[in-house]
Amino acid sequence: MSGRAAVEGPDGKFRCVWPGTDPLYLAYHDTEWGVPEYDSRALFEKLLLDGFQAGLSWITILRKRDAFRAAFAGFEPEKVARFTEADVERLLGDAGIIRHRGKIEGAIKSAQAYLAISEREPFADFLFKHFDGRIVQNAFRTHEEVPTETAVSKAMSKDLKAAGFTFCGPTIVYAFMEACGLVNDHLTDCFRWQECAALTRDPRLPA
Structure with a gap:
């Protein structure tokens, strides 16, 4: 072939x-x-980053990964799940990440979903x-x-x-x-x- x-x-x-x-x-x-x-937390981080990749190349996300980690509290699900509208506005102003409201709000929802799953079984x-x-x-x-x-x-x-x-x-x-x-x-x-x-x-x- x-x-x-x-x-x-x-x-x-x-x-x-x-x-x-x-x-x-x-x-x-x-x-x-x-x-x-x-590792459940590492899998959670990668899944969220892949979500931010939608419509973009992975190298774009890879270059911003450290900035993402800083902006999203190290991708600790418990912390991200508690993000408020003020955090969304903060992230929308962060030039180091992908400033997409839908993806940012989606990451918070995904963190909440992760916690719900974790109550039943490891992610x-x-x-x-x-x-x-x-x-x-x-x-x-x-x-x-x-x-x-x-x-x-x-x-x-x-x-x-x-x-x-x-x-x-x-x-x-x-x-x-x-x-x-x-x-x-x-x-x-x-x-x-x-x-x-x-x-x-x-x-x-x-x-």
Whole structure:
């Protein structure tokens, strides 16, 4: 099948094509993207950031991530859930983040939804139930083979929306799944494919 396969970088390593040559993007690809994340708060942060990405590129959000963390109280759900209209106005005036009222207000609603879920079960468990506790190990050779949404991302999106989360359509959720290592979508010739594959066992499960 024709398409964009992994490309060789100046260091001799083959990588997925999407980071290009941007040093920040390359570091993100090489150290974060596709690494299984099991921490509920970290998953919450990434889902909110992916929501802010809607209509934009991820590198835009990545460059603003530290500013987002400062503006949103370290993405502590308990704190974000208590944000008021004064906080919304403060955030709308913060040039370091994406100043979009709907996304800002949506993040507050999502934090409230997170707390409601956490009263019943850990947020990580709420997400992982869609995988029967197992990371999906894909084996795509070209960028064009990688889907933008799946039946799982549609089901997860539906559950998140029903719980009160916003900006979590199936495409956003699939990007979130990839970034947090719920699926391993590094291309098979990318040096990170094998490394992330070795991390795909959920440590919470019995041996």
